Amino acid sequence: MDAAATGNTDLSRFARELAADAAGHALLTAIFGNSPYLSNALVREMAFFRDLHSRGVDATFARLLADLDRDYGRETATERLMRSLRLAKRRAALLIGVADITGAWPLEQVTGALSDLAQTALRLTVRLLLRNAAAAGKLVLPDPDNDPERGSGLIVLAMGKFGARELNYSSDIDLILLYDDGVVQVPDGEPSKLFVRMARELVRIMEERTADGYVFRTDLRLRPDPGATPLVVSVSAAEAYYGALGQNWERAAMIKARPVAGDAEAGDGFMEIIRHFVWRRALDFAAIQDIHSIKRQIGSHKGHRETAVNGHNIKIGRGGIREIEFFAQTQQLIFGGRDRSLRISGTVPALRALVCAGRVEPRVAEDLAEAYRFLRTVEHRVQMVDDQQTHELPKSDEGVARIATFMGFAAVQDFRDRLMLMLTRVEDHYARLFEEAPPLSGPGNLVFTGTEDDPETLGTLRGLGYQNPSAVAAQIRAWHHGRYRATRSTRARELLTELVPTLLEAFGKTPHPDQAFLKFDEFLARLPAGVQLFSLFYANPNLLDLVAEVMGTAPRLAEMLARRPAELDAVLLPGFFGQLPDRDELEQGFHALVGEAAHFEEVLDLARRWTNEHRFRAGVHILRHISDADRCGPFLTEVAEVGLAGLQQAVEAEFAKRHGRFPGAGFAILGMGRLGARSLSLRSDLDLITVYQVPAEVSASDGERPLSPADYFIKLTQRLISAITTQTAEGHLYEVDMRLRPSGNAGPLAVSLEAFERYQRENAWTWEHMALTRARVITGPDALRQRLGAAITAVLTAPRDPAKLRRDVADMRARIDQQHHSDDPWAVKYVRGGMIDIQFIAQYLALRHASERPEILDPNTTGALAWLGDCGYLDTATANTLIDAHKLYRRVQGFLRLTTEGRFTAMKAPAALKAGLARTVLPDAGEAALFETAEAEMRRVEAEVHALFRQVVEEHAAGPDRADGSPG
Numbered sequence: 001m002d003a004a005a006t007g008n009t010d011l012s013r014f015a016r017e018l019a020a021d022a023a024g025h026a027l028l029t030a031i032f033g034n035s036p037y038l039s040n041a042l043v044r045e046m047a048f049f050r051d052l053h054s055r056g057v058d059a060t061f062a063r064l065l066a067d068l069d070r071d072y073g074r075e076t077a078t079e080r081l082m083r084s085l086r087l088a089k090r091r092a093a094l095l096i097g098v099a100d101i102t103g104a105w106p107l108e109q110v111t112g113a114l115s116d117l118a119q120t121a122l123r124l125t126v127r128l129l130l131r132n133a134a135a136a137g138k139l140v141l142p143d144p145d146n147d148p149e150r151g152s153g154l155i156v157l158a159m160g161k162f163g164a165r166e167l168n169y170s171s172d173i174d175l176i177l178l179y180d181d182g183v184v185q186v187p188d189g190e191p192s193k194l195f196v197r198m199a200r201e202l203v204r205i206m207e208e209r210t211a212d213g214y215v216f217r218t219d220l221r222l223r224p225d226p227g228a229t230p231l232v233v234s235v236s237a238a239e240a241y242y243g244a245l246g247q248n249w250e251r252a253a254m255i256k257a258r259p260v261a262g263d264a265e266a267g268d269g270f271m272e273i274i275r276h277f278v279w280r281r282a283l284d285f286a287a288i289q290d291i292h293s294i295k296r297q298i299g300s301h302k303g304h305r306e307t308a309v310n311g312h313n314i315k316i317g318r319g320g321i322r323e324i325e326f327f328a329q330t331q332q333l334i335f336g337g338r339d340r341s342l343r344i345s346g347t348v349p350a351l352r353a354l355v356c357a358g359r360v361e362p363r364v365a366e367d368l369a370e371a372y373r374f375l376r377t378v379e380h381r382v383q384m385v386d387d388q389q390t391h392e393l394p395k396s397d398e399g400v401a402r403i404a405t406f407m408g409f410a411a412v413q414d415f416r417d418r419l420m421l422m423l424t425r426v427e428d429h430y431a432r433l434f435e436e437a438p439p440l441s442g443p444g445n446l447v448f449t450g451t452e453d454d455p456e457t458l459g460t461l462r463g464l465g466y467q468n469p470s471a472v473a474a475q476i477r478a479w480h481h482g483r484y485r486a487t488r489s490t491r492a493r494e495l496l497t498e499l500v501p502t503l504l505e506a507f508g509k510t511p512h513p514d515q516a517f518l519k520f521d522e523f524l525a526r527l528p529a530g531v532q533l534f535s536l537f538y539a540n541p542n543l544l545d546l547v548a549e550v551m552g553t554a555p556r557l558a559e560m561l562a563r564r565p566a567e568l569d570a571v572l573l574p575g576f577f578g579q580l581p582d583r584d585e586l587e588q589g590f591h592a593l594v595g596e597a598a599h600f601e602e603v604l605d606l607a608r609r610w611t612n613e614h615r616f617r618a619g620v621h622i623l624r625h626i627s628d629a630d631r632c633g634p635f636l637t638e639v640a641e642v643g644l645a646g647l648q649q650a651v652e653a654e655f656a657k658r659h660g661r662f663p664g665a666g667f668a669i670l671g672m673g674r675l676g677a678r679s680l681s682l683r684s685d686l687d688l689i690t691v692y693q694v695p696a697e698v699s700a701s702d703g704e705r706p707l708s709p710a711d712y713f714i715k716l717t718q719r720l721i722s723a724i725t726t727q728t729a730e731g732h733l734y735e736v737d738m739r740l741r742p743s744g745n746a747g748p749l750a751v752s753l754e755a756f757e758r759y760q761r762e763n764a765w766t767w768e769h770m771a772l773t774r775a776r777v778i779t780g781p782d783a784l785r786q787r788l789g790a791a792i793t794a795v796l797t798a799p800r801d802p803a804k805l806r807r808d809v810a811d812m813r814a815r816i817d818q819q820h821h822s823d824d825p826w827a828v829k830y831v832r833g834g835m836i837d838i839q840f841i842a843q844y845l846a847l848r849h850a851s852e853r854p855e856i857l858d859p860n861t862t863g864a865l866a867w868l869g870d871c872g873y874l875d876t877a878t879a880n881t882l883i884d885a886h887k888l889y890r891r892v893q894g895f896l897r898l899t900t901e902g903r904f905t906a907m908k909a910p911a912a913l914k915a916g917l918a919r920t921v922l923p924d925a926g927e928a929a930l931f932e933t934a935e936a937e938m939r940r941v942e943a944e945v946h947a948l949f950r951q952v953v954e955e956h957a958a959g960p961d962r963a964d965g966s967p968g
Contacts, residue, residue: 010050011046011047011050014046014050014053015046018053023102024053027098027101027102030101030406031097031098031101033405034381034384034385034402034405034406035097035384035385035386035406036385036386037093037384037385037386037387038093038094038097038384041090041091041093041094041097042094044090045090045091045094048091048094049094052094052095052098056104057095057096057098057099057104057105060095061092061095061096061099061113064088064091064092064095065116065117065120068084068085068088068120068121068124069120069124071084072084072085072124073124073127074127074131074145075124075127075128076128076131076132076135078128078132078201078205081124081125081128081205082205082208082210082212082215083210083212085121085124085125085205085206085215086210086212086213086214086215087212088117088121089117089121089213089214089215089216090212090213092113092114092117093169093387095113096110096113096114096169097169097384099113100377100380106373107373107376107377108346108348110380111161111165111166111167111168111376112165114167114168114169114171115158115161115162115165115166115167116165118158118162118167118173118216118260119158119260119261121206121215121216122156122173122175122202122206122260122261123149123260123261125202125205125206125261126149126154126156126202126261126262127148127149128205129198129201129202130144130148130149130152130154130198131144131145131148133194133198134148137187138186138187138188138194139152139184139185139186139187139194140185140186140187141185149261149262149263149264150263150264150265151183151263151265152183152184152262152263152266153179153180153181153182153183153184153185153191153263153266154177154178154179154184154195154198154262154263154266155176155177155178155179155180155235155259155262155263155266155267155270156175156176156177156259156260156261156262156267157175157176157177157178157257157258157259157260157267157270158173158174158175158256158257158258158259158260159174159175159176159222159253159254159256159257160174160222160253160256161174161256162174162175162260163256163257163258163260163345164256164345164346164347165345165346166346166347166376168376168379168380168383169380169383169384169387170383170387170388170389170390171216171217171389172216172217172218172219172389173206173216173217173218173219174219174221174222175218175219175220175222176220176222176223176233176257177195177199177202177220177223177231177232177233178232178233178234178235178238178270179191179192179195179232179233179234179235180234180235180263180266180269180270181234181235181236182235182236183263183266191234192230192232192234195231195232196230196231196232198232199220199231199232200231202218203218203220206218217389219451221451221452222250222253222451223238224237224238224241224242224245224246224481225241225245225478225481225482225483226451227474227477227478227481227483228478228481228483235266235269235270235273238270239273242274242277243277244482244488245481245482245488246277247449247480247481247493248333249449251277251278251333252326252329252330252332252333254274254277254278255278255329255332255333255336255343255345255350256345257271257274257345258271258345259271278333278336279336279337279343280337309393309400309416309419309420310393310394310395310396310397310399310400311392311393311394311395312392312393312419312423313391313392313455313456314375314378314379314382314391314392314393315379315391316391316454316455316456317423317456318423318427319371319422319423319424319425319426319427319430320375320391320423320426321372321375321376321379321391323426323427323430324347324368324371324372324375324426324430325347326430327351327368327429327430327433328347328350328351328354328368329350330433331354331359331360332344332350332354335354335357335359339357341353341356341357342354342357342359347372348369348372348373351365351368351369352365352369364429367425367426367429368425368426368429370422371422371423371425371426374418374419374422375422375423375426377407378393378403378407378419379391381403381406381407382394382403384406385402385403385406397412400412400415400416403415404416445457445459445460446460446461446500446501446504448473448476448477448480448500449480451477453469453470453473453474454473457469457473458470458473461473461504464504464505464507464508464513465508465509465513466504466508466513466514466517467513467514468514471514472504472514472517475517475521476500479493479496479524480493480496480497484524484525484527484530485527485528485529485530486524486525486527486528486529486530486533487524487530489529489530489531491531492529492530492531492534495530495531495534495535495538496530496534498538499534499537499538499544502541502544503520503537503544503548504517506544506545506547506548506549507520507548507551507552509548509552509912510548510549510551510552510553510912511552511553511899511909511910511911511912511913511916512552512553512910512913513552515551515552515555516548516551516552516553517551519551519552519555519558519562520547520548520551522558522562523547523551523558523561523562523565526562526563526565527565533565533568536568536572540572543568543571543572546571546620547561547568549623549624550620550623553623553898553899553912553913553916554619554623554898554899555899555900555901556619556682556683556897556898557616557619557620557623557682557898560612560615560616560619560731561616563612563730563731564609564612564613564730564731567612567613567616570613570616570617571620576617576620577620577621577624577626580614580617580618580621580627580632580635581614582638583638583642586614586638586639586642587642589610590607590610590642590643590646591646593606593609593610594606594607594610594646594650597650600650600654601728603646603647603650604647604723604726604728604730605728605729605730606730607643607646607647607650607733608728608730608731608732608733609730610643611639611640611643611733612730612731614635614636614639615636615639615682618632618635618636618639618682619682619898622682622894622895622898623898623899625919625920625923628890628891628894628895628920628923629681629890629891629893629894629895629897629898630679630887630890630891630894632681632894633674633678633679633680633681633890633894634678634679636680636681636682636684637674637675637678637679637680640675640680640686640734641671641675641778641779643733644669644686644724644778644779645778645779647720647723647724647733648667648669648720648779650723651716651719651720651723652667652716654719655715655716655719656703657703658703658704658705659701659703659704659705659706659707659712659715660701660702660703660704660706661701661702661703662694662695662698662701662702662709662712663695663698663702664694664695664698665692665693665694665695665698665709666692666693666780666781666783666784667690667691667692667713667716667750667780667784668690668691668692668777668778668779668780668781668784668785668788669688669689669690669720669777669778669779669780670688670689670690670691670775670776670777670778670788671686671687671688671775671776671777671778672687672688672689672740672771672772672774672775673685673687673737673740673771673774674687675687675688675776675778676774676775676776676859677774677776677859677860677861678776678859678860679860679861679890681890681893681894681897682894682897682898683897684734685734685735685736685737686724686734686735686736686737687737687738687739687740688736688737688738689738689740689741689742689751689756689775690713690716690717690720690738690741690749690750690751691750691751691752691753691756691780691784691788692709692713692750692751692752692753693752693753693784693787694709694752709752710748710750710752713750714748714749714750716750717749717750718749721736721738721749724736740768740771742755742756742759742760742763742764743759743763753784753787753788753791756788756791757791757794757795760772760791760792760795761794761795761798764795765808766804766805766808766809766812766847767808767812769795769796769847770809770812770840770843770844770847772792772795772796773796773842773843773846773847773857773859773864774843774859774860774861775792775859776859777789793854793857796846796847796850796854796857797850797851797854797857798851799851800847800848800851802848805844805847805848806844806848806953809840809843809844809953810953810954812840813836813837813840813949813953813954816830816836817830817832824904824906825935825938825939825942826892826896826904826906826917826935826938827903828889828892828893828938829889829893831942832942832946832949833941833942833943833944833945833946833947833949834889834942834945835886835889835890835893837945837946837948837949838861838865838882838885838886838889838945838949839861839886840949840953841865841882841948841949841952841953842861842864842865842868842882843864844952844953845864845868845873845874845952846858846864846868848873849868849871849873853867853871853873855867855871856868856871856873861886862883862886862887865879865882865883865886866879866883874952878948881944881945881948882945882948885941885942885944885945888921888938888941891920891921892917892920892921892938895916895917895920896917899913899916900913906931906935914931915927915929915931917931917934918930918931918933918934920934921934921937921938922934922937
């Protein structure tokens with residue numbers, strides 16, 4: 001210190017005398033030994049420190065504020081004000097630190113002085129901003145020179161510790177900035193833009209770090225719904241928000257609110273408005289339950305008494321400052337509506353008032369007040385060290401020992417014992433708060449009130465498996481701000497508060513917790529209302545588990561649920577998890593629902609609703625391993641067929657209104673691929689060919705706008721495709737692929753029966769006949785269905801050159817492998833030894849031998865393999881191997897399409913997804929199924945199938961046939 005005074009004889013003498021004095025030496029030791037921040041301030045402000053020592057802390061602080069007001073009350077130069085405020089902050093910090101360390105001021109005076117400094121700095125800044133705005137012609141003020149705040153309409157509310165005059169050394173100052181839209185006069189008529197610019201400048205002036213430091217970090221996030229509103233909100237908008245969407249934690253926050261700068265009259269007017277929001281004369285049961293829920297979320301970890309001093313968070317840790325504040329505020333909220341004496345902003349004064357009102361026992365209030373003062377003092381010492389915004393004690397023993405010394409304890413253990421006593425007392429009193437409230441289950445701290453992330457909450461979320469806990473917390477706060485229709489009612493938000501811990505735990509058990517949460521958020525965003533659904537979850541926790549499972553592991557089902565939340569109603573119906581309906585039940589259900597449609601558009605919506613309900617049910621069965629994709633394939637195919645038949649009928653009737661019909665004609669849908677094979681999955685496209693037959697003597701339709709047969713059925717097919725694929729309010733049905741029609745994309749959309757027969761007989765390639773082995777007539781009049789079926793059979797049973805057929809099949813498989821090669825055993829369609837190999841074996845042998853035994857033709861691959869085995873074209877063991885492999889691949893493919901978006905990558909897949917996949921491959925092993933074992937089984941099966949493909953097709957593609965015509 002003496003070195004700092006070099007060159008100034010008076011200061012040097014003062015420094016030596018102070019160091020020689022016992023009290024002065026103790027003070028200097030406390031500062032230089034414990035606080036680099038205050039040490040630096042003292043060295044830079046030696047002259048001020050000497051004046052402080054001679055005048056005393058009270059007089060010096062009063063003069064500091066008075067000089068600021070006198071010298072800068074009319075300031076217009078921003079940079080000059082910024083420098084003066086930073087200089088004042090440094091001097092005030094030194095002064096207040098000295099008053100605190102020496103015991104000259106009690107805690108209330110220390111925090112009050114810091115708050116007074118912040119208020120003075122804010123008022124000077126606001127005056128400058130208003131005066132300069134008026135000088136620029138952007139704002140009309142009654143008296144811009146002498147009193148720019150009066151009549152400005154700008155309201156600056158202090159919140160939190162600032163509002164209660166309880167600031168600590170490194171506190172942010174929490175503000176809400178408003179403008180009274182009935183008072184402000186802005187020439188260009190856009191007050192919001194002006195005040196937002198002023199708010200940004202205010203924040204810059206207060207917190208920008210320069211060579212002189214900063215004044216106060218400034219936080220504007222306590223305004224109504226900060227994620228969706230501008231920095232400055234109009235009074236009318238704020239009133240509407242608090243009246244409709246204000247939350248109980250915001251009511252608690254408003255207890256401490258007070259105007260500190262700007263238009264005093266407008267500020268008082270707003271406080272009168274907000275009084276009705278904060279102080280309800282009577283709280284309903286749901287509101288009290290919501291307060292209970294918030295408390296229990298904060299306290300759900302109680303029972304752990306292993307609180308450690310090292311690293312303990314004095315503010316939000318167990319037994320900390322937050323628990324004392326919350327204890328007082330919740331009682332104020334519940335009883336302050338009827339008792340005005342409880343409407344006090346300070347924490348200790350509020351505890352006293354609660355005692356006087358008979359709401360808190362005197363001993364409890366005394367314990368909490370004593371702990372509050374002690375913990376706040378510890379917090380101050382921690383922050384004094386280096387002006388850091390921290391509330392945590394040092395993690396090392398040495399660091400704790402320094403704080404103990406800074407607190408004036410002779411022995412560090414005495415400090416530890418005292419701190420533990422205070423924390424334990426607070427925790428005990430806090431735990432007894434609302435003891436009658438039912439327990440809220442939860443995995444740990446889960447606090448989503450306020451605007452800041454709670455560190456313990458983020459830790460809890462990480463422990464549950466969330467990779468981005470901060471994003472999760474922010475979105476939950478958005479729910480509580482009523483951003484979605486489903487969360488705009490008070491009751492919905494109160495129910496949601498109760499549900500959040502259970503909901504987060506349920507999502508945490510899924511393979512992708514963050515993805516599950518985001519899917520649920522999308523689901524929530526589409527809900528028209530929330531109370532009914534949240535009540536449903538509350539009454540049926542198992543339903544919430546299912547929703548979490550869907551959101552986290554089944555993107556396809558999650559999409560369905562997000563589009564139609566009403567699907568959940570069906571889950572609660574008896575029999576939902578029972579046997580899936582048969583064809584007759586499906587047709588009856590479809591016609592009962594869709595038959596009531598009043599117009600064509602309603603048919604489209606109802607058909608989608610009906611279809612998606614059944615697909616959702618099948619998906620849940622697969623997800624819960626009640627069934628699997630292989631066994632659900634026929635059901636999903638029947639759902640598609642019933643829907644297609646109903647839509648075709650509606651489309652034909654609608655089309656006929658303008659274009660009429662062809663008497664005696666027929667129009668049929670030929671199902672190809674999975675549809676033809678009765679093996680649809682949840683994500684399958686529909687491979688279709690449409691075929692028509694018109695009597696030769698009819699040349700045009702009989703409607704008001706007649707069309708030729710070709711034009712008529714091509715346009716009809718276009719309408720049918722549109723009816724299937726168009727997105728309506730109920731989503732869409734299926735994607736449609738018509739590339740398997742004669743001549744592919746180059747051919748007409750609809751083809752006549754004669755043209756179809758001729759093309760297949762004369763022009764089709766071998767691969768097209770392979771595809772035709774899976775063809776099945778889905779709809780159409782009986783006569784056309786029979787003739788079309790006969791035409792397909794005639795083509796497939798025609799004698800073929802065995803050698804050419806084998807070469808064509810082998811070449812086709814080689815080309816597919818060249819384009820889609822994969823060594824991934826889970827890419828079951830394209831991997832060698834996968835589904836394509838099995839299907840090609842079946843199709844090759846069917847085409848090879850159908851001329852001898854037409855009964856082997858079966859659109860379903862496993863059915864065809866069974867026939868081939870029964871007829872001796874495959875030995876029984878080989879046929880069974882291929883059938884089992886195909887069923888396995890169908891199960892795996894169905895599970896992955898349900899649970900994975902895009903390509904499955906085992907290295908990146910979460911454990912829960914891999915476990916589900918293992919159970920799909922090894923169903924007999926159940927929960928004991930291991931992923932590594934399942935992967936090894938997949939490789940084994942694929943190797944076996946590939947060897948059979950080579951044996952049946954590839955190895956003999958260029959070789960001779962046996963004399964009996966069977967493959968060599």
